[in-house]
Amino acid sequence: xxxxxxxxxxxxxxxxxxxxxxxxxxGCRDWSDWSPVLDWDAVPGSGLGGFxxxxxxxxxxxxxxxxxxxxxxxxxxxPSVHTVxxxxxxxxxxxxxxxxxxxxxxxxxxxxxxxxxxxNRELARVILVRLKELVSPASGGCGTNMERLAAHFTDALQGxxxxxxxxxQGGGKHxxxxxxxxxxxxxxQTDVLVAFQLLQDMxxxxxxxxxxxxxxxxxxxxxxxxxxVVDYDIMEGVQWASLMQALVSQDGGxxxxxxxxxxxxxxxxxxxxxxxxxxxxxxLAAYAKSVGQPFSFHQYxxxxxxxxxxxxxxxxxxxxxxxxxxxxxxHSTYHTPASIASFxxxxxxxxxxxxxxxxxxxxxxxxxxxxxxxxxxxxxxYSAVYDSLEAGFPMxxxxxxxxxxxxxxxxxxxxxxxxxxxxxxxxxxxxxxGKGGSWGEWLVAEGFKPGRxxxxxxxxxxxxxxxxxxxxxxxxxxxxxxxxxxxxRRLLSASIWTASSDPDSLN
Amino acid sequence: xxxxKKPSGMNSHERGMCVQGDSGLVLTTDPKPRLRxxxxxxxxxxxxxxxxxxxxxxxxxxxxxxxxxxxxxxxHLKSHLQKFRLGKQPHKEFNDHSIKDASALxxxxxxxxxxxxxxxxxxxxxxxxxxxxxxxxxxxxxxQLRIEAQGKYMQAMLEKACQTLAGESMVLHNSSGxxxxxxxxxxxxxxxxxSIGGGAPFxxxxxxxxxxxxxxxQDLNIYGGADQLDLHPNLDRPSLSLDSYxxxxxxxxSHDNSxxxxxxPSPFVxxxxxxxxxLWSADDLPEHGHDQIHTPEMVDSIxxxxxxxxxxxxxxxxxxxxxxxxxxxxxxxDHLFQQAG
Numbered sequence: 093x094x095x096x097x098x099x100x101x102x103x104x105x106x107x108x109x110x111x112x113x114x115x116x117x118x119g120c121r122d123w124s125d126w127s128p129v130l131d132w133d134a135v136p137g138s139g140l141g142g143f144x145x146x147x148x149x150x151x152x153x154x155x156x157x158x159x160x161x162x163x164x165x166x167x168x169x170x171p172s173v174h175t176v177x178x179x180x181x182x183x184x185x186x187x188x189x190x191x192x193x194x195x196x197x198x199x200x201x202x203x204x205x206x207x208x209x210x211x212n213r214e215l216a217r218v219i220l221v222r223l224k225e226l227v228s229p230a231s232g233g234c235g236t237n238m239e240r241l242a243a244h245f246t247d248a249l250q251g252x253x254x255x256x257x258x259x260x261q262g263g264g265k266h267x268x269x270x271x272x273x274x275x276x277x278x279x280x281q282t283d284v285l286v287a288f289q290l291l292q293d294m295x296x297x298x299x300x301x302x303x304x305x306x307x308x309x310x311x312x313x314x315x316x317x318x319x320x321v322v323d324y325d326i327m328e329g330v331q332w333a334s335l336m337q338a339l340v341s342q343d344g345g346x347x348x349x350x351x352x353x354x355x356x357x358x359x360x361x362x363x364x365x366x367x368x369x370x371x372x373x374x375x376l377a378a379y380a381k382s383v384g385q386p387f388s389f390h391q392y393x394x395x396x397x398x399x400x401x402x403x404x405x406x407x408x409x410x411x412x413x414x415x416x417x418x419x420x421x422x423h424s425t426y427h428t429p430a431s432i433a434s435f436x437x438x439x440x441x442x443x444x445x446x447x448x449x450x451x452x453x454x455x456x457x458x459x460x461x462x463x464x465x466x467x468x469x470x471x472x473x474y475s476a477v478y479d480s481l482e483a484g485f486p487m488x489x490x491x492x493x494x495x496x497x498x499x500x501x502x503x504x505x506x507x508x509x510x511x512x513x514x515x516x517x518x519x520x521x522x523x524x525x526g527k528g529g530s531w532g533e534w535l536v537a538e539g540f541k542p543g544r545x546x547x548x549x550x551x552x553x554x555x556x557x558x559x560x561x562x563x564x565x566x567x568x569x570x571x572x573x574x575x576x577x578x579x580x581r582r583l584l585s586a587s588i589w590t591a592s593s594d595p596d597s598l599n
Numbered sequence: 600x601x602x603x604k605k606p607s608g609m610n611s612h613e614r615g616m617c618v619q620g621d622s623g624l625v626l627t628t629d630p631k632p633r634l635r636x637x638x639x640x641x642x643x644x645x646x647x648x649x650x651x652x653x654x655x656x657x658x659x660x661x662x663x664x665x666x667x668x669x670x671x672x673x674x675h676l677k678s679h680l681q682k683f684r685l686g687k688q689p690h691k692e693f694n695d696h697s698i699k700d701a702s703a704l705x706x707x708x709x710x711x712x713x714x715x716x717x718x719x720x721x722x723x724x725x726x727x728x729x730x731x732x733x734x735x736x737x738x739x740x741x742x743q744l745r746i747e748a749q750g751k752y753m754q755a756m757l758e759k760a761c762q763t764l765a766g767e768s769m770v771l772h773n774s775s776g777x778x779x780x781x782x783x784x785x786x787x788x789x790x791x792x793x794s795i796g797g798g799a800p801f802x803x804x805x806x807x808x809x810x811x812x813x814x815x816x817q818d819l820n821i822y823g824g825a826d827q828l829d830l831h832p833n834l835d836r837p838s839l840s841l842d843s844y845x846x847x848x849x850x851x852x853s854h855d856n857s858x859x860x861x862x863x864p865s866p867f868v869x870x871x872x873x874x875x876x877x878l879w880s881a882d883d884l885p886e887h888g889h890d891q892i893h894t895p896e897m898v899d900s901i902x903x904x905x906x907x908x909x910x911x912x913x914x915x916x917x918x919x920x921x922x923x924x925x926x927x928x929x930x931x932x933d934h935l936f937q938q939a940g
Contacts, residue, residue, distance in 0.1 A: 281760070282760055282764055285756065285757060285760050286757075288753075289753055289757060292749070292753065299746065299749065302749070303742070303745060306745070314652060328756065329752070330749050330752050330753060330756075333748045333749050333751065333752035334745035334746075334748040334749050336748070337744055337745055337747075337748035338741065338744075338745060338748075341744065343646065343649065343650055344650045344665075367756075375752070375755065375756060378755070379751070379752055379755070383748075547734065548734060548737070548738050551734065551735055551738045552738045552741070552742050555735075555738060555739055555742055556742060556746075
């Protein structure tokens with residue numbers, strides 16, 4: 093298969109690049125000799141005209157029915173230029189815009205090569221080498237958003253190439269040498285903690301999910317005396333600090349209801365876990381004591397098969413029951429669909445007062461579209477996230493780089509692995525492949541009823557994101573959902589549900 | 600001469616006639632006395648309604664009880680509540696309501712054609728605006744508190760990690776010299792511990808002596824100034840100053856830094872701290888292990904950077920005010936909570 097790559101334009105922008113000019117020239121010249129597969133000398137045309145040809149040739153094999161859709165943000169308003177690392181002449185911006193687009197093309201080409209029927213791994217390997225050259229200046233924190241994002245995607249694709257298991261271990265080439273490791277993957281617990289703090293400072297994602305759920309819970313608690321929250325993935329527990337604060341400071345000086353939290357724990361917690369469930373429990377208890385919140389903490393240990401058994405849960409007469417399910421916050425770990433489904437089904441069996449769910453908002457194509465469709469969707473999603481992190485407020489480069497390295501990179505890698513495995517013909521076990529939709533849709537299908545997002549909740553969310561940047565927006569969808577988005581891209585959805593007490597009902 | 604008498608058609612359904620006597624007083628022959636809904640009274644009303652779960656759940660009787668205002672009758676509350684419900688959701692249908700309120704609804708929607716009609720619609724609109732402002736202010740206030748709560752929790756977690764790391768690094772330092780404090784990162788990432796040591800710029804402290812001061816909230820300018828954004832009166836929050844840091848009175852630490860047990864009062868720890876968290880101010884770390892947590896210069900420079908830029912909205916207490924924060928390394932002002940036994 094002949095791939096027409098826009099060789100001339102690559103040479104053009106290589107003059108702009110910072111450190112690798114010579115390598116580009118040398119490298120490019122060698123490639124013609126080295127890889128007979130590619131017709132490097134074919135020049136279909138300069139500028140974006142070459143893109144259509146590239147796309148067309150990419151899709152020759154017709155793997156996916158959909159043309160990968162280039163999100164308008166990449167063509168119209170290209171990724172922002174990082175002034176610290178690159179301040180050169182005025183049309184540097186154009187060079188970078190173009191380079192950003194070029195990276196996208198290459199990523200698409202690599203993804204396509206890997207996922208196409210022939211599994212053209214050789215081609216993919218070549219493209220990835222090229223990509224690595226282009227993005228290597230960007231690792232470690234400099235470079236544009238697109239470059240750093242492309243670096244992570246490149247790593248992820250590289251992992252796919254080498255065998256899906258490798259990339260899931262995380263980190264890899266971006267690890268900083270010499271550090272004492274406590275967890276594998278090149279970063280340790282302290283890095284994770286710091287990155288988490290930074291993440292909260294630079295973006296509203298975590299607070300949005302937590303506060304929306306908490307507000308709904310608070311409103312539903314009303315005058316109840318006992319509250320019981322079952323948390324699917326309590327992580328470091330910070331969500332409950334603000335709930336406790338709200339419970340003890342209710343208007344009218346009402347005494348706070350007793351709060352009981354049952355944290356679901358699993359045998360193998362994520363390698364990037366910030367802390368253990370027990371520590372979280374202790375911390376929450378300490379905090380509760382400091383604010384005067386009556387509190388108790390329980391741990392529900394799931395079996396290795398991660399089946400949630402409602403009967404094993406300790407319930408108290410007269411308590412208001414809540415199920416809290418934070419799934420796709422930037423720092424969340426991955427859970428299998430089976431595990432999540434089991435938890436939510438268990439929730440329904442117990443007829444809680446409320447189920448709060450926070451999940452990633454899928455792109456317009458939903459979970460379908462084949463590998464390339466999902467790949468592009470993922471690219472679009474994370475590019476919006478990267479842009480949003482940058483626009484948050486001025487942060488040192490290393491701060492953003494740390495967050496990207498610790499959280500986003502592994503997410504991207506893991507999600508690509510799952511997409512790859514979930515291709516038609518491969519094992520259909522992971523998220524998106526069997527389900528294709530969101531958990532909200534699943535809840536509807538399972539008989540959950542939507543709750544209602546109050547105007548206060550909506551108002552709070554808007555105020556919250558307004559603190560960070562005007563590029564964020566909050567939409568209320570279908571009455572029971574708040575969706576946080578960046579510019580035109582929806583990113584995170586927080587929704588409220590109730591369950592009827594009849595588990596056999598299909599309504 | 601201006602005739603004070605209002606067109607009877609507008610008043611007849613609930614008020615009596617206004618009659619101007621010879622003395623110039625405006626008397627009413629109302630069977631029901633007129634009540635003026637001042638801003639404060641209305642706020643109390645809204646508070647009560649909110650407490651009771653919203654205008655749909657609240658009844659005049661319960662509102663009256665909650666408000667506890669002398670002279671307020673069920674009649675006042677009934678009509679005010681109906682107006683409030685109207686103002687809240689003009690499209691919503693409501694059951695028990697009389698023709699006169701239906702006509703009020705009509706008035707709201709259709710264009711007013713007489714001055715009195717306009718007056719009434721304005722009143723509704725005014726109430727709606729007031730209600731919305733009130734709600735937004737409430738939400739804003741709660742949001743501040745919740746962000747602060749999260750911040751406290753995170754800070755405690757970071758401090759704990761800080762101290763754990765300090766302990767480890769001491770060991771490492773003593774043994775091999777490898778480890779965090781000696782490591783200069785080859786890439787652009789400095790030691791992340793620099794950022795969290797000593798109450799890092801990203802971690803807030805309560806070094807402000809004024810109420811929570813979010814510049815962003817100031818920008819919202821709802822009430823025209825931060826002064827009005829008082830802390831919730833129920834929160835027992837003393838104003839903290841930079842000087843009131845707390846240190847553990849006796850260190851249960853397994854490391855021997857017991858030499859630093861200075862006693863200072865903490866607003867947040869009640870009673871004697873028999874068991875206390877293993878927290879200390881970064882400056883009191885053992886000297887030899889000092890630099891692995893932060894170097895004061897580094898923290899200073901980071902805090903300068905952060906403060907000259909727009910500060911993180913998650914900052915509490917310290918706010919972002921350049922005018923409030925002297926640029927020195929942060930301290931942990933207080934123990935946020937004791938470790939649970």
